[in-house]
Amino acid sequence: MKKPGFEHGIYLLPNLMTTAALFAGFYAVIAGMNGQFEAGAVAIFIAMVFDGLDGRIARMTGSTSAFGAEYDSLADMVSFGLAPALLLYSWGVSEFGKLGWLAAFVYTAGAALRLARFNVQAASVDKRYFQGLPSPAAAALLAGWVWINESYALAEASWVYGVGALLLLLAGMLMVSNVRYLSGKELNLKDKVPFVALLAAVLVLVVITIEPALVLWGFFAAYAVSGPVITLRAVQIRRRLRAQARERFEHQRTRKAEAAQTTTPPHSEANAERD
Numbered sequence: 001m002k003k004p005g006f007e008h009g010i011y012l013l014p015n016l017m018t019t020a021a022l023f024a025g026f027y028a029v030i031a032g033m034n035g036q037f038e039a040g041a042v043a044i045f046i047a048m049v050f051d052g053l054d055g056r057i058a059r060m061t062g063s064t065s066a067f068g069a070e071y072d073s074l075a076d077m078v079s080f081g082l083a084p085a086l087l088l089y090s091w092g093v094s095e096f097g098k099l100g101w102l103a104a105f106v107y108t109a110g111a112a113l114r115l116a117r118f119n120v121q122a123a124s125v126d127k128r129y130f131q132g133l134p135s136p137a138a139a140a141l142l143a144g145w146v147w148i149n150e151s152y153a154l155a156e157a158s159w160v161y162g163v164g165a166l167l168l169l170l171a172g173m174l175m176v177s178n179v180r181y182l183s184g185k186e187l188n189l190k191d192k193v194p195f196v197a198l199l200a201a202v203l204v205l206v207v208i209t210i211e212p213a214l215v216l217w218g219f220f221a222a223y224a225v226s227g228p229v230i231t232l233r234a235v236q237i238r239r240r241l242r243a244q245a246r247e248r249f250e251h252q253r254t255r256k257a258e259a260a261q262t263t264t265p266p267h268s269e270a271n272a273e274r275d
Contacts, residue, residue: 015068018071019075022047026083029087038146038151040087041087044079051079051136055072076111077115080111080135081111082111084139085111085168088146088167088168089104093164093168095161103169106173107138107171110176114175115135117131127183128182129180129181131178133227137181137223137224138171138224140216146164171224179231181223
């Protein structure tokens with residue numbers, strides 16, 4: 001008896017992209033174990049590229065499937081949950097002993113919980129936002145820090161590794177938080193765009209090429225900070241709207257009370273005149 005969903009096989013192209021992302025994440029782990037930290041960091045960014053391609057290719061070609069979604073989630077756990085944590089631990093967080101590997105575990109557990117929550121809520125959440133920091137962005141935040149330090153040969157000081165451990169903890173907590181991040185899913189690459197947009201894309205590529213480690217890490221650091229800013233702004237707007245609604249309600253109630261007083265006959269004065 002054949003299992004449901006495999007009667008007609010699986011789609012090759014999107015799952016091939018997912019396999020490439022998984023391979024890059026696995027290579028990042030191996031590179032970290034061999035002391036090739038810069039190569040491992042770059043491999044995580046390459047995994048991000050393939051991870052972004054598999055979903056878009058599946059949607060554009062009409063080849064989405066339950067198998068592809070589950071396979072993508074498992075590959076993400078390896079490439080963006082396990083690989084960054086092990087890379088940072090091998091790179092220098094191990095210097096802090098038990099605290100180091102506990103920080104790495106917090107990040108890995110946060111990535112697993114983030115992916116599980118995303119799979120459960122995928123059909124019910126607002127597509128414009130992610131709930132919690134996406135695991136690829138969290139992985140880029142960690143891999144970028146390693147890449148910067150390896151590219152610019154920064155001093156191997158404890159504070160550098162301490163920042164790495166702190167990033168592990170912060171990224172792990174942001175992934176499981178309720179902080180909202182822009183998803184960019186409403187961006188339609190099939191629509192026509194002004195010529196200036198193409199020029200801007202070329203300029204972005206040029207800037208990234210000049211200082212890839214610094215530019216990419218700066219971008220994802222800004223993205224990680226943007227979530228709390230967006231969430232706080234939304235909370236402030238909701239509070240202001242609630243305050244305005246309460247003020248309108250109080251104003252309307254006061255006007256109704258005043259209107260009732262002006263229309264109510266003065267019973268006490270009428271009775272006094274009759275007496």
